[in-house]
Amino acid sequence: MDELNTLWVYLSASPLLSIMVTIIGFLIASHINRMAGGSAFLHPVIVAIALIVAFLTLVGTSYEQYFEGAQFIHFLLGPATVALAIPLFDHLERVKQMFWPLIIACISGIFTAALSTIAIVIAMGGSRETVLSLTPKSVTSPIAMGIAEKIGGYPSLTAGLVLVTGAIGCVIGPIMFRWLKIEDHSVQGFTMGLAAHGFGTAQSFTVSSIAGAFAGLAMGLTGMLSAFILPLLVRFLGI
Amino acid sequence: MLFGFLVLLVCQFCGEIIVRYLDLPFPSPVVGMVILLAGLIMHGEVPKGIRQASEGLLSYLALLFVPAGVGLMVHYQLIAADGLTILTALILSTAITLLVTGVILDRLAKNKITQEQ
Numbered sequence: 001m002d003e004l005n006t007l008w009v010y011l012s013a014s015p016l017l018s019i020m021v022t023i024i025g026f027l028i029a030s031h032i033n034r035m036a037g038g039s040a041f042l043h044p045v046i047v048a049i050a051l052i053v054a055f056l057t058l059v060g061t062s063y064e065q066y067f068e069g070a071q072f073i074h075f076l077l078g079p080a081t082v083a084l085a086i087p088l089f090d091h092l093e094r095v096k097q098m099f100w101p102l103i104i105a106c107i108s109g110i111f112t113a114a115l116s117t118i119a120i121v122i123a124m125g126g127s128r129e130t131v132l133s134l135t136p137k138s139v140t141s142p143i144a145m146g147i148a149e150k151i152g153g154y155p156s157l158t159a160g161l162v163l164v165t166g167a168i169g170c171v172i173g174p175i176m177f178r179w180l181k182i183e184d185h186s187v188q189g190f191t192m193g194l195a196a197h198g199f200g201t202a203q204s205f206t207v208s209s210i211a212g213a214f215a216g217l218a219m220g221l222t223g224m225l226s227a228f229i230l231p232l233l234v235r236f237l238g239i
Numbered sequence: 240m241l242f243g244f245l246v247l248l249v250c251q252f253c254g255e256i257i258v259r260y261l262d263l264p265f266p267s268p269v270v271g272m273v274i275l276l277a278g279l280i281m282h283g284e285v286p287k288g289i290r291q292a293s294e295g296l297l298s299y300l301a302l303l304f305v306p307a308g309v310g311l312m313v314h315y316q317l318i319a320a321d322g323l324t325i326l327t328a329l330i331l332s333t334a335i336t337l338l339v340t341g342v343i344l345d346r347l348a349k350n351k352i353t354q355e356q
Contacts, residue, residue, distance in 0.1 A: 018306075022302070022305050022306060023302070025305065026301075026302045026305055044301060045301050045302075045304050045305055045308060046308075048302075048305050048308075049305060049308040049309055049311065052305065052309050053309055053311070053312045056309070056312065057312070063309060063310055063312055063313050066306075066309060067306060067309075067310070070305075070306035070309070071306065073302065073303060073305070073306050074303065074306040074307060076296060076299075076303050077268070077303045077304070077307075078251050078267070078268040078271070079244065079247040079248055079251055079268070079292075079296060080268075080296040080297060080299075080300055080303055081251075081266075081268035081269060081271070081272055082247045082250045082251050082254075082268050082271040082272050082275055083247055083272075083275075083292070083293035083296050083297055084272050084297070085250075085272045085273075085275035085276040085279060085293075086275075086279070086285055086289065086290060086293040086294075086297075087297075088272075088276055089276055089279040089280065089285060090285070092280070097351070098348055098351065100347075101343075101344055101347030101348050101351055102344070104343065104347060105340050105343045105344035105347065106340075108339055108340065108343050109336055109339060109340035109343075112335055112336050112339040112340070113332060113333075113335075113336040116328075116331065116332040116335045116336065117328050117329075117332040120324075120327060120328040120331055120332060121324055121325075121328045124323070124324040124327060124328070125324065126321045126324040126325070126328070127317075127320075127321060129317065130317065130321045130324065130325060134325065134328055134329070137329060137332070137333075138332075138333070138336060141304065141307055142266045142268065142269075143265055143266050143269065145307075146265065146266055154314065154317075156307075156310040156311075156313055156314065157310075157311070157313075157314045157317065157318075159307040159308065159310055159311075160307070160308050160310055160311030160314070161311075161325065161329065163304055163307070163308040163311075164329055165329050165333055166304075168329055168330055168333045169333050169337065172330075172333060172334050172337055173337055176334070176337045176338060176341060177341065180338070180341055180342060180345070182341050182342075182345045184345065184348060186348070187341065187344045187345045187348055188341075190340070190344055191337055191340045191341040191344060192337075194336070194340050195333055195336040195337045195340060196333070198300060198301075198304060199301070199304075201300065202300045202301045205297065205300075220269055220272055220273075223265060223266075223269055224265050224269055227263075227265040
């Protein structure tokens, strides 16, 4: 028993366990999602997070300890973001053609997302920290965390809520497009990337490569513009 | 493939330097993406290695969000207190954002296409 204990102490300190737990959690979550007929309600990322949180709580591992190892997976988010340049390049002609509509839609979307969030949270009596952590919810997590820090929210709470937003967007988006009769894949992709960042982008790539490219563009553009707009907006509103 | 991965890292690295040096408010990978896009436009096509590395990474994009998301467990008290507010705000605001963005872009894009025809 003592030996087993020593082994556990050793293993939980090595990144191996966290990485394995992350991948196993994701594989199980993907399997559950497939069994549920690919329903966005059971988004693999959300299910994986729930499974991993349950597991860590059960074995008494803290988030810091887990992240120590899981950061190696987290790190790949950087190069993956850079890689979004490739689908963008592939559809450059279409992007050029729609340049101004995209910019106008992007700025309208950023203001809509931030103002509606702030209004709803304040109307329902949420705390100031909740308002500020939620404001950047439609922005891709690395940028959203930076914005939250800047305006006075909790970056790690923002990171999680950004993901929940993404999953919600994946559920509502397709229903909304059917209802509004929006059939253009570039419009669908851009809208998904703006409201649901990386999740919307990942889902759009399963629709078509042009939807994915526009979603990636929207995600990058929304992130960059939000980094400028949101801190100013929060200051202007005096929150 | 390995060369492609290196190119992605170098672009991110250059992004990092620019962000630090100019004290920009956005993260380095986004700047790295702009650098790579500029490079591809100048080169005129996507080298095979870069395409392979990128497609490999992008096909697992969803998995890469998991470690940050598990961080929600740190904030269970705030979530328990403001849970309903948070969920309502997320759902309503996401729906409104999708609606406004989708409708605006759809109208503008259709106008543009009819104009050109």
